[in-house]
Amino acid sequence: MTVFELPGPRPTLADVARVAGVSSATASRVLNGFPQVRDQTRRRVEQAVGALGYVRQRGTRTVAGHRSTRSIAVAVGEDGPWSFSDPSFGRLVRGAGAELARAGMQVVVLVVRSPKSAQVSAARYLSSGHVDGVLFVSTHARYSVAMAGLAVPVVSAGRPLCGDATGVACVDVDNRGGAAAAVQYLLDSGRRRIATVAGPKDTAPGQDRLAGYLEVVAEAGLYDPGLLAYGDFGQASGEHVTLRLLDRRPDVDAVFVASDLMATGVLRALRRTGRSVPGDVAVVGFGNAPVAAVTDPPLTTVSQPVEALGAQAARELLAVLGGAAGRRRVVLDTALVIRESA
Secondary structure, three states, X not given: OOOOOOOOOOOOHHHHHHHHOOOHHHHHHHHOOOOOOOHHHHHHHHHHHHHHOOOOOOOOEOHHHOEOOOEEEEEEEOXXXXXXXXXXXXXXXXXXXXXXXHOOOEEEEEEEOOOHHHHHHHHHHHOOOOOOEEEEEOOEHHHHHHHHOOOOOEEEEOHHHOOOOOOOEEEEEOHHHHHHHHHHHHHHOOOOOEEEEEOOOOEHHHHHHHHHHHHHHHHOOOOOHHHEEEOOOOHHHHHHHHHHHHHHOOOOOEEEEOOHHHHHHHHHHHHHOOOOOOOOOEEXXXXXXXXXXXXXXXXXXXXXXXHHHHXXXXXXXXXXXXXXXXXXXXXXXXXXXXXXXX
């Protein structure tokens, strides 16, 4: 017979997880009926629930005094159409949606614009009992304030809300480490005049991928500010800034590009100026978007687990809704995919 020590008169999900010897997220998956849990783990959680007398609060009053809606908002903080045109956004939402559907949650998509009045309106809607929680998606940090004071749990899919005073948890990919691995690969391939087409300075992925590039070239003694250029993550900007970069530094022998869409523009610029890839200039992108496999030549790139990012962010949010203390930051690994461009 197993004897459990009762932690108190009103046990929480965290108590169930502690007694079962599992994480709060795992306990939440068991209670939500997720199939991807080992039978032995499921039995331990169920035994802990029975021993503690834990009762889930489904359908009763939840955060801020509102009844559960069984709905989660995916709040997208963007001014333009970038998120919706980028295939990564759809993959992220699919990953999150699959997890939420298994938990019986509906998904509502809400676009949050940058004018202060629009952010206030979005925050009012999200805090008014329409949803149980918010999965926040944005490359820009300026939307953080609007999401920080919500009366429902919030998890960010991406770094903008991490490390600041908002206290909002997030799930991110290792943008800095992935960029560093890509640039190190170029160095190990014998390239020495490695330029970068970085993302926007006001975005977390842009900042982190540039930091990874700078870390490696500085360590190798090859830092040159003339080899830095900035785009907007889109194809046209990649082509435009690369043509300017080549006018300034025609001896470039490699380019690390902060997104695959921009990398398609870089390839166009190199082709227009008569440079072969990878013979004259090697190119590495970031994202492993579907387009990376069909460029000419196929693009070497950093693969980021976008669907896993969405799924993990959803799991973290479900765990918080189940009573667990959310983790401040979760970072998923990236991997270099070698193709013919480098």
